[in-house]
Amino acid sequence: MSIFVVVNPHAGNGRTGRRWHALSDRIHKTLGTFDHAMTSAAGDATRLVRAAIERGATLVIAVGGDGTFGEAVNGFPDANGIMPECCAFAALAGGTGCDFVRSLGQPSPDPVLRIAESDVRPIDLGKITFISETGDQASRLFINAAGFGLSGEVCRAVNATSSANVLPGTLAYFLATITTVWRHRPFAIRMSIDNRPSFVIDQSLTVVANGRYFGGGMHVAPNARLDSGAFEIMVLKKTPKLQLIGQLPLVYRGAHTTHPSIAFFSGRRLVAETVSESPDRVAIDIDGESPGHLRAEFEILPGALRLRQ
Numbered sequence: 065m066s067i068f069v070v071v072n073p074h075a076g077n078g079r080t081g082r083r084w085h086a087l088s089d090r091i092h093k094t095l096g097t098f099d100h101a102m103t104s105a106a107g108d109a110t111r112l113v114r115a116a117i118e119r120g121a122t123l124v125i126a127v128g129g130d131g132t133f134g135e136a137v138n139g140f141p142d143a144n145g146i147m148p149e150c151c152a153f154a155a156l157a158g159g160t161g162c163d164f165v166r167s168l169g170q171p172s173p174d175p176v177l178r179i180a181e182s183d184v185r186p187i188d189l190g191k192i193t194f195i196s197e198t199g200d201q202a203s204r205l206f207i208n209a210a211g212f213g214l215s216g217e218v219c220r221a222v223n224a225t226s227s228a229n230v231l232p233g234t235l236a237y238f239l240a241t242i243t244t245v246w247r248h249r250p251f252a253i254r255m256s257i258d259n260r261p262s263f264v265i266d267q268s269l270t271v272v273a274n275g276r277y278f279g280g281g282m283h284v285a286p287n288a289r290l291d292s293g294a295f296e297i298m299v300l301k302k303t304p305k306l307q308l309i310g311q312l313p314l315v316y317r318g319a320h321t322t323h324p325s326i327a328f329f330s331g332r333r334l335v336a337e338t339v340s341e342s343p344d345r346v347a348i349d350i351d352g353e354s355p356g357h358l359r360a361e362f363e364i365l366p367g368a369l370r371l372r373q
């Protein structure tokens with residue numbers, strides 16, 4: 065096995081970097097020799113992973129948060145979008161939110177040992193095409209969840225403040241959600257799911273879930289499965305602000321599913337666009353980062369990633 069480890073020392077606001085020495089010892093003792101590289105800026109993980117796969121890596125381990133995992137997975141396809149047949153992926157959590165690892169379930173006291181002992185299994189990836197901050201069309205793979213609206217605004221708030229330096233991830237996301245809700249204005253979105261007739265829905269947020277958790281521990285899509293071949297799409301309809309904040313605790317427990325302001329859909333492809341009376345820009349979010357806005361198209365890639373975990 066040829067192992068490449070990509071480490072985002074900044075993830076979890078520096079916690080990953082501070083723990084790297086001990087973790088690298090553990091990886092060495094459990095999995096043997098490995099090659100590694102540290103990221104120094106956004107986009108590095110994609111570039112480093114692509115180069116490692118071209119050199120023949122058969123296992124890529126990403127160490128960091130959901131943003132790092134997402135970036136690493138974007139290094140898997142070649143220039144033609146073909147995924148490598150013999151390279152597997154594993155994730156070691158060190159980020160602020162760490163929702164992908166939560167979505168995997170089965171927490172282990174020794175995640176490195178788990179990687180060593182587990183079989184490889186295929187999981188789905190999402191692909192999103194969206195409008196980037198420069199106004200160009202861009203596209204990216206995502207591993208855990210993408211979405212738009214309030215969740216995009218919350219990602220921007222969490223990533224722009226220093227609260228996550230001192231607060232646990234769940235609390236940082238919770239506080240950012242509360243403050244963002246006060247500024248937020250709902251919008252009308254035309255949604256087309258698979259080949260069904262499109263519809264317009266007044267809403268505050270849509271989550272396109274591959275994994276079950278997002279937003280730093282919200283059990284937002286309890287029925288989502290990483291290997292189901294479909295997204296679980298959760299829509300939070302237009303709701304008064306105080307009621308919205310009051311409902312937040314329900315989402316952490318996954319107890320919001322039957323609430324009248326929530327709608328669920330299942331689908332393999334979603335196209336979402338603002339209708340004319342909405343504000344121009346609705347922020348999107350991709351694995352905890354917010355690099356652009358609607359219009360966006362979300363597509364499931366069944367079994368695209370070979371996961372070792």
Ligand SMILES: Nc1ncnc2c1ncn2[C@@H]1O[C@H](COP(=O)(O)OP(=O)(O)OP(=O)(O)O)[C@@H](O)[C@H]1O
Pocket residue numbers: 072073074075076077103104105106107108128129130131132133135158159160161162163233351352353
């Ligand atoms: N050395 C670095 N310094 C600053 N930022 C970096 C560095 N390396 C990568 N990044 C950027 O940091 C972003 C955030 O990383 P990541 O999502 O892994 O951690 P997090 O935000 O703490 O965790 P989570 O997404 O689980 O909440 C990544 O999208 C990446 O672009």
